[in-house]
Amino acid sequence: MKPNIKELSFNELSAYLIQRRQPAFRVNQIRRWLFEKCATEFGEMSNLSRPLRDELAENYSIGRLRILRRAESRDGTVKFLFGLGDGANIESVLIPEARRLTLCISTQAGCGFGCAFCATATLGLTRNLTAGEIVEQVLEASRAIPGQRRITHIVLMGMGEPLANYAPTLKALEIITDNEWGVGLSPRRVTLSTVGLVPQIQKLMVETRVNLAISLHAPDDLLRGSLMPVNRKYPLAQLLECCRALPLPRRQRITFEYVLLGGVNDSEAQARQLAQLLRGIPSKVNVIPFNPHSGSRFARPSAEQVERFQSALRDAGVQINLRRPRGDDIQAACGQLQGEESGRMRRGTTVAVEAL
Ligand code: SAH
16 A cells, blocks of 8 residues: 555655756645645646645555545534545544534544443554544544634543553644644644553653643542553552643633432532642643433433532532533544444443553
8 A cells, every 4th residue: 555645744745856957945835735625636736837736645555544434513523434445433523613624533443441330432443543543533524614714722632541552642743733844833732641551741841841631530540440451550649740840821721520320429529529630730621511322321410519619619629511411412522432323332441451
């Protein structure tokens, strides 16, 4: 298979073009075709000579994904089901708001972390995505947006655990944030969410300037361990100590995600315990009322209970955001991504935490 041209670095493509006696500005022309106009064929690149277009096409692919399904929610949220070359499927979700257009992308087909409340976990892990497959979600979604609107924010909160697929994810982040050879979105508009893999968090925060979100979901080890097996490897004390020591740029805060599960982690006492845990960490908490999916044993708490939990956090000085569910009528909300054709998807594997 031909290499995906988008996975080349700026220097690699420059060297290739210099060898062919091309002027330096060609790289930028090709960048605009690939990452701004989202071209799907080298033949479209009308400001390159025909021989150069043919040669590029001979040596490289443009690496598209197939849109298998596109579902639109009543609230405008759009969920894409993409087919990869080898038959694996992933989903991405486009979330329009008044001043933002956010795309939520996947980093793995399925997920091996086995969180008790998450629909993707029931699939197990099929495989890691390549950097090209991660970036291509952004370009395919951009192609599908009508009119002049552009994606303003990207969240790595779709299927999979980004930090368990570290090198391709880092490369994809570089392409997404690079304006010399890539999409050129500011890293401040990109957020990566993780179950809490401590060594990889430390690396990420040195190597990039993207925002960090951590799925916390419980204020004590016993409960967190029962909801998220990864807690047995990286318990709360270690995770939060890592957060305290991170080299955060000024004004940047860590987001902690907290899925509210009725009768499980939604009491006011637990809210106070959570506030206590986060003391001294520049942070905010995203409270996400549980989004139900078939086969799950959890329930969303009542609106009153959600309000009590939030008030208790607020009273304890925690900055909070309440996530309204988006696209839940098309199973596109947090934790509902399961691959539309999941019935046909081979069941993948779940990580043995001890082996991490
Ligand atoms: N693996 C990474 C990236 C996925 S982000 C991570 O876990 O952070 C998806 C977010 O949705 C996570 O915070 C996850 O815990 C949350 N989530 C999972 N299932 C959910 C559900 N059923 N309802 C609401 N949120 C859920």
